[in-house]
Amino acid sequence: MSPQVRMINDIAVQFRHQGLDTAAAAIAEHVRAFWDPRMRAELLRRVDAEPESLDPLALAAALLLTSP
Amino acid sequence: MSLLKEPDLGTPARPGPATVSIEVDGLPVTVPEGTSVMRAAALCGIDVPKLCATDSLEAFGSCRLCLVEIDGRRGTPASCTTPVTDGMRVRTQTPKLEKLRQGVMELYISDHPLDCLTCSANGDCELQDMSGAVGLRQVRYGYDGANHRDEKTDTSNPYFDFEASKCISCSRCVRACGEVQGTFALTIEGRGFESKVSAGGTDFMSSECVSCGACVQACPTATLQEKSVIQLGMPSRSVITTCAYCGVGCSFKAELRGAELVRMVPYKDGGANEGHSCVKGRFAFGYATHPDRVLTPMVRARITDEWQPVDWDTAIAFTAAKLRDIQTRHGVAAIGGITSSRTTNEEVYVVQKMIRAAFGNNNVDTCARVCHSPTGYGLKQTFGTSAGTQDFRSVAESDVIMVIGANPTDGHPVFASRMKRRLREGAQLIVIDPRRIDLVRSPHIEARHHLQLAPGTNVAIVNALAHVVLTEGLVDRTFVDERCEDFDDWAEFIACAENSPEAVEELTGVPAEEVRAAARLFATGGNGAIYYGLGVTEHSQGSTMVMGMANLAMATGNIGREGVGVNPLRGQNNVQGSCDMGSFPHELPGYRHVSDDVVRGVFENMWGSTLQAEPGLRIPNMFDAAIDGSFRALYVQGEDIAQSDPNIKHVHAALAALELVVVQDLFLNETAKFAHVFLPGTSFLEKDGTFTNAERRINRVRPVMAPKTGKHEWQIVAEIAQAMGYPMHYDSSSQIMDEIAALTPTFAGVSFEKLDKLGSVQWPCNDNAPEGTPIMHRDGFVRGRGRFVQTPFVPTRERSTRKYPLILTTGRILSQYNVGAQTRRTANVAWHPEDVLEIHPHDAEVRGIRDGDEVMLTSRVGATSLRAVLADRMPVGVVYTTFHHPVTGANVVTTENSDWATNCPEYKVTAVQVGLTSPAMAG
Numbered sequence: 008m009s010p011q012v013r014m015i016n017d018i019a020v021q022f023r024h025q026g027l028d029t030a031a032a033a034i035a036e037h038v039r040a041f042w043d044p045r046m047r048a049e050l051l052r053r054v055d056a057e058p059e060s061l062d063p064l065a066l067a068a069a070l071l072l073t074s075p
Numbered sequence: 076m077s078l079l080k081e082p083d084l085g086t087p088a089r090p091g092p093a094t095v096s097i098e099v100d101g102l103p104v105t106v107p108e109g110t111s112v113m114r115a116a117a118l119c120g121i122d123v124p125k126l127c128a129t130d131s132l133e134a135f136g137s138c139r140l141c142l143v144e145i146d147g148r149r150g151t152p153a154s155c156t157t158p159v160t161d162g163m164r165v166r167t168q169t170p171k172l173e174k175l176r177q178g179v180m181e182l183y184i185s186d187h188p189l190d191c192l193t194c195s196a197n198g199d200c201e202l203q204d205m206s207g208a209v210g211l212r213q214v215r216y217g218y219d220g221a222n223h224r225d226e227k228t229d230t231s232n233p234y235f236d237f238e239a240s241k242c243i244s245c246s247r248c249v250r251a252c253g254e255v256q257g258t259f260a261l262t263i264e265g266r267g268f269e270s271k272v273s274a275g276g277t278d279f280m281s282s283e284c285v286s287c288g289a290c291v292q293a294c295p296t297a298t299l300q301e302k303s304v305i306q307l308g309m310p311s312r313s314v315i316t317t318c319a320y321c322g323v324g325c326s327f328k329a330e331l332r333g334a335e336l337v338r339m340v341p342y343k344d345g346g347a348n349e350g351h352s353c354v355k356g357r358f359a360f361g362y363a364t365h366p367d368r369v370l371t372p373m374v375r376a377r378i379t380d381e382w383q384p385v386d387w388d389t390a391i392a393f394t395a396a397k398l399r400d401i402q403t404r405h406g407v408a409a410i411g412g413i414t415s416s417r418t419t420n421e422e423v424y425v426v427q428k429m430i431r432a433a434f435g436n437n438n439v440d441t442c443a444r445v446c447h448s449p450t451g452y453g454l455k456q457t458f459g460t461s462a463g464t465q466d467f468r469s470v471a472e473s474d475v476i477m478v479i480g481a482n483p484t485d486g487h488p489v490f491a492s493r494m495k496r497r498l499r500e501g502a503q504l505i506v507i508d509p510r511r512i513d514l515v516r517s518p519h520i521e522a523r524h525h526l527q528l529a530p531g532t533n534v535a536i537v538n539a540l541a542h543v544v545l546t547e548g549l550v551d552r553t554f555v556d557e558r559c560e561d562f563d564d565w566a567e568f569i570a571c572a573e574n575s576p577e578a579v580e581e582l583t584g585v586p587a588e589e590v591r592a593a594a595r596l597f598a599t600g601g602n603g604a605i606y607y608g609l610g611v612t613e614h615s616q617g618s619t620m621v622m623g624m625a626n627l628a629m630a631t632g633n634i635g636r637e638g639v640g641v642n643p644l645r646g647q648n649n650v651q652g653s654c655d656m657g658s659f660p661h662e663l664p665g666y667r668h669v670s671d672d673v674v675r676g677v678f679e680n681m682w683g684s685t686l687q688a689e690p691g692l693r694i695p696n697m698f699d700a701a702i703d704g705s706f707r708a709l710y711v712q713g714e715d716i717a718q719s720d721p722n723i724k725h726v727h728a729a730l731a732a733l734e735l736v737v738v739q740d741l742f743l744n745e746t747a748k749f750a751h752v753f754l755p756g757t758s759f760l761e762k763d764g765t766f767t768n769a770e771r772r773i774n775r776v777r778p779v780m781a782p783k784t785g786k787h788e789w790q791i792v793a794e795i796a797q798a799m800g801y802p803m804h805y806d807s808s809s810q811i812m813d814e815i816a817a818l819t820p821t822f823a824g825v826s827f828e829k830l831d832k833l834g835s836v837q838w839p840c841n842d843n844a845p846e847g848t849p850i851m852h853r854d855g856f857v858r859g860r861g862r863f864v865q866t867p868f869v870p871t872r873e874r875s876t877r878k879y880p881l882i883l884t885t886g887r888i889l890s891q892y893n894v895g896a897q898t899r900r901t902a903n904v905a906w907h908p909e910d911v912l913e914i915h916p917h918d919a920e921v922r923g924i925r926d927g928d929e930v931m932l933t934s935r936v937g938a939t940s941l942r943a944v945l946a947d948r949m950p951v952g953v954v955y956t957t958f959h960h961p962v963t964g965a966n967v968v969t970t971e972n973s974d975w976a977t978n979c980p981e982y983k984v985t986a987v988q989v990g991l992t993s994p995a996m997a998g
Contacts, residue, residue: 010699017975020869021619024568037976040668041661043438043692045408045705 011042011050012060019065027067034068047072079313079328081343084130085113085123085141086155097163112165113141113154123167124176124208126183126201126295127245128155131343131350132254138245139179140205143167151175176209185216187296188224188240195305196297202243221268231280233902234358235291235301237272242298244270248290255293255351257495259518260284272298280905285889287488288357292340292350301338301358310337317766317774318356319417319759320892322645323347323467323489324768325356326835329760329779336360336760336779346835347467347768353488354903355892362900363758367742370784373753378731382753387786387794394752395798397735398434401707409706410735411438411697414658415713416647418756418788419764419776421811423649423656424664425792425803426712430691431657432684433801437669437691438706441658442714443650444694445721448977449612450643451654451666453621457629458851459858461654461666464640465604466770466837466849470494472638474601477593479507479624480533480610480983484514485889487608487644487769494606495520503600505593507536508610509884510955511948524593527950530882531984532583534616534868535574536590537623539583542574543594544630550598551632558861559629565863569626579868584950598631602638609646609886613983615871618976623866634861635852645769647893648759652767655822655838656815660691665819681818684801694720695971695978698729708735712788713756717745718894718961721969721980722936739788742896745961754791755784763787763808765830771837771848773822775830871984873972875952879934879986881918882953885965895959910963913946913955914989922990929992932956934968934985940992941965954989 008016018037022030038047054061054069061069089109096105097115104119111134113123127138134155142151146164151172154165166172184206191197226239244263249272252261260283264273274282291299304310310330318325318339326345330338339360343350362368372390373382385393398410412430414423423441430439443451451461458464467490470476476494483491491514498504504522506515509530515522528536544550545566555562572578576587576594597603605628611620624641633639645651657664663686667674670688679686692700694716700706702725709730720726730736730749738747739754747753760779767773789811796803805811809827816822823841830836836847851857875882890906891898898904912932914924924930926945931938932954941956941963949955958965972981 010696014975014978017615017973021616021867021975024865024867040670041690041693041976043408043660043696043700044689045700046692046696049703 008060009049009053011046012053015050015065015069016062019062019068023064027064030064031067031071034065035071038068038072076314077312078310078330079315082117084117085125085128086111086134087130087132088114095159095161097159097161097165099165100167106159110159111155112143112145112157112159112163115159116154116165116167121167122208123154124205125155126205126243127247129247129293131293132247132250135246135250140176140209142172142175144169144172173210177211180206180209180211181214181216183243184211184214185218185220186222186224187243194297195300198309200297201295223271226271229274229278231278232284232286233302233905234286235288235299236305237279238298238300239271241296242272243296244272245295247293247295248272248299251289251293254496255289255492256285256287257492257499257519258283258285258287261290285488286354286358288341288352288354303337307332307335307337314777314779315342315775316759316777316779317648319648319766320355321487322648322650322769323487324648324766324772324774325352325489326774327352327356331779334780344834346772347770347774348489351489351492354890355898359898359901359903360760361902362741362897363760365900367900368783369741369743369753369755372755375751378749378751387791390752390754391791391794391798394737394754395795397751398708399799401734405705405707407435408438408691410434410708410710411436411692411706412710413694413712413714413716414439414441414653414656416442416650416653417713418649419762419808420649420652420656420767420773420815421764421808422712422762422788422792423653423658424811424815425789425805426710427657427664428682429792429796429801429803430710431686432682433796433799433803435687437660437687437689438697439658439691440660440694440697441653442647442719443654443658444978445719445980446609446646447612447643447650447654448659448979449617449621449974451659452618452976454625454641455666456864457622457625457862458634458856460851462651462771462851463642463769464634464851465642466772467493469637469640469850470497470604472602473497473502473604474638475503475505475597475603477505477507477597477603477605478514479605479607481606481608481644482508482510482512482514482886483606483644484512484517486646486887488889490644503596505597507533509950509953523596524589526585526589526593528583528585530884530953531614531871531873532579533611533614533620534623534866535579535583536585537620537627538569538574538866538868539576539579539590540594540597541569541623541627541630543576543591544598544627545569547595549595550630554632555630558855559863560860561863565626565865568865568867597627602636603628603631603633604639604642606642606644608644610884610983612974612979613981615972615974615981616869617974617979619866619869622864625861626863626866629861629863635850635854637850640850643769648768649766651769651771652765655767655819660693664815665821678818681814693978695973695980698726701729701732704732707733708737709733710737710739711746712739715740715744715746715894715896717749718964718966719958721966721982722971723964723967724937725971739791744894744896756788757782757784765812767838772835773825773830773838773840774835775827871972871981873970873981873984873986875986879988880952881987881989883932883934883968883985883987884953884955884983885958885969886955888957888959891957891959893959894961899959907957907959909942910957910960910965911942911944912989913944913949915949915951915953916945916947917951918954918989919943919945924989924991930989931992932968932987932989934970934987936970937967939963939965939967943989954987
């Protein structure tokens with residue numbers, strides 16, 4: 008598992024109690040605030056290549072990163 | 076300055092609003108109620124002769140030298156034990172007093188070696204001074220009677236001698252050991268003429284003594300004397316500076332004889348330590364002049380080549396050219412750097428500035444990443460500021476002290492002494508830690524509750540504590556309603572049965588009733604203060620736990636006044652400062668996000684450079700990027716990442732993959748084995764700048780000597796930036812602080828001039844608080860309202876299994892510090908020459924391990940061997956070691972798991988197995 012996938016999955020579990028939409032937005036905000044752009048780009052490559060490796064909540068958050 | 080001899084007013088101050096006016100030798104003086112006659116006299120400039128009294132200790136009244144006459148009172152009371160009363164008229168010098176004092180001194184001197192000319196304390200001996208003060212001219216009793224002049228000298232301690240023949244049994248050392256240090260290692264043995272100071276019936280080295288030096292400082296003769304003074308002679312000048320070890324930030328007088336540092340004496344006016352010290356700050360400074368220090372820059376093309384010493388210009392040009400070349404080939408973001416929490420604010424500031432402005436990216440991180448980054452995240456989310464809430468002094472007002480994941484007597488000993496003093500006065504203690512740390516039970520201290528939880532279950536415990544507070548109606552609703560937000564959502568979450576002590580009992584291993592009792596005590600016992608350490612932060616839920624503690628403090632109304640708060644105990648001397656100075660990849664100085672256009676614009680204007688609006692790489696991300704090839708060069712200042720960071724194999728692979736590693740340090744450390752450039756650094760004795768301690772206190776670090784390398788570290792950094800084409804020049808460290816103050820709102824009022832005038836200030840220091848802010852969030856939280864955050868417990872993925880059935884947790888020991896680079900180069904190795912593995916006797920027995928056996932410690936990522944020590948302070952199933960020695964390399968076994976929010980490594984939970992290195996050794 009790539010470090011980016013491992014990290015966003017770890018983040019996702021912490022936000023799970025908030026419900027899908029709120030949590031996905033919060034995770035995406037967290038990633039935008041703290042991750043270097045190349046890490047975000049690598050995450051998005053993983054989303055395309057191996058979406059099954061992402062926690063569903065992490066996947067929802069990652070998809071938000073593709074939009075502004 | 077010439078040798079600073081601090082005034083000694085004889086007895087401690089008695090703060091309080093009520094005052095009393097008296098007359099001493101005809102001079103009027105008004106003092107706080109409860110002040111001693113001796114101190115009142117000293118405050119109006121009259122020194123009453125004394126031997127057993129000193130203002131760091133309570134009055135004892137044994138030496139019979141400080142006698143005075145008081146109008147209307149019979150006899151000659153001791154001025155140290157006599158409190159002032161209104162209208163009192165005191166006479167300190169009369170023929171009667173003179174005769175009495177001379178008689179007392181005659182008795183002392185008749186049993187004292189009169190070797191003043193060759194005595195190591197000559198010129199700094201209170202017995203000598205008092206002989207003069209009382210006008211002693213003869214000793215009628217002769218010197219041939221029974222005496223103690225043949226008593227043996229105890230030289231066992233590496234730093235000081237105990238010359239018993241010179242002891243006057245004043246008990247100052249014994250009282251200092253108890254009152255100031257709280258160790259109670261010393262006692263007076265025997266009675267009458269046979270009474271003598273004893274280190275528990277053994278020599279000092281074998282005793283409970285922790286070598287804090289309080290006894291040496293208190294001794295009025297040469298009985299307890301630093302070996303360095305005995306060897307080098309009395310110092311003749313002092314420089315006031317700040318210790319470079321832990322985050323307590325003790326102030327010291329560096330006392331020199333010519334250019335040679337003779338000793339470090341804790342400074343009574345030091346805001347953090349108020350005259351106290353520990354073995355490291357007091358004695359372990361020899362590393363600064365150790366022959367291992369590298370003083371000349373060195374370069375090499377490949378890490379398999381020999382180092383080539385070069386001059387500074389060559390080293391700087393080489394470094395700058397290599398960095399630019401890598402950026403040309405691999406992009407602007409292919410390089411980055413790590414700042415050091417051992418360097419000054421000014422040094423950190425210029426490194427992050429070089430990275431942001433000259434490198435052109437935000438790839439800057441600091442070693443705080445691997446210790447307290449969850450503190451920054453968690454406290455900012457809840458309180459709005461990335462720092463602890465109190466000053467150390469505040470603990471004196473605490474009624475219930477909760478220590479979580481910290482071992483203050485080893486890690487922050489000077490603060491621990493303050494805490495222990497308060498506990499002896501009656502404050503209650505709750506310890507939350509897998510280990511039975513010393514605080515749980517030590518002389519005159521016993522924790523009311525020790526929640527001996529399983530490693531990795533902090534969040535479950537803090538939620539359970541909060542659950543009890545909420546469900547038993549112990550919430551401070553007034554505080555919550557007036558000052559906090561999001562309480563209702565949090566209350567709904569925390570009230571869930573899954574957070575109850577009963578529900579988490581099996582998981583945490585802590586009996587539910589014990590959790591309930593601790594919660595009730597914390598919520599109802601008066602001022603409740605939380606102190607915590609890396610046993611909180613270095614977990615995969617470190618940030619969650621910090622927020623959980625903040626929730627608990629808010630729910631119980633324990634924020635915003637003396638004696639309460641949430642207080643991180645910082646590991647290194649300038650962890651707080653390195654974070655304040657903008658070392659995190661997403662934050663500019665003052666914790667402002669790089670994406671904030673307005674803030675970035677201010678920096679761009681001042682720095683004359685375009686700054687990136689995107690966060691850069693954190694340290695673990697740098698390692699990953701090095702391995703994937705997108706990160707090619709690393710500048711490391713004052714950190715030994717090859718020893719201190721987790722999963723060493725991974726770190727080594729990352730370092731080996733880099734094209735350029737630049738190490739700026741005192742010694743050729745483990746990281747330097749992977750370096751192409753070595754830039755020698757300056758020790759704290761050579762630095763000119765500031766450190767910010769765990770209580771946000773900005774302390775001056777003054778140069779005791781010129782840089783042995785010929786350059787300050789900030790000069791080197793500025794010259795590299797310039798060689799890379801970015802104009803960066805400073806004339807002094809003070810000028811750098813002025814720039815910091817101009818750019819950082821919480822530092823707006825800070826300058827070297829102000830620090831020199833006030834001694835220190837605690838940030839925020841600005842127009843609203845021109846002399847600093849000891850207690851945060853008094854009238855409101857920095858973020859407006861304190862925010863309750865839901866903190867569900869998510870277990871770590873690291874689990875014990877049949878193959879790895881034990882959990883390893885790591886930490887520090889009193890005599891060593893961090894990776895040991897400094898303390899291993901001092902006599903402190905006498906106490907801790909190697910890392911050992913502490914293991915419960917039961918776990919040892921089932922593995923056939925005996926005390927002292929060499930064992931193999933194995934985890935999923937690596938293995939190392941070390942000596943086992945059987946210790947019942949460990950719970951069954953948990954083992955412990957330190958990471959002070961590279962030969963052990965304890966981090967070879969720690970994993971890549973890290974805090975979800977900050978990537979702070981999970982040093983505290985590693986599943987391991989332990990077995991004898993070789994069965995043959997078991998015999």
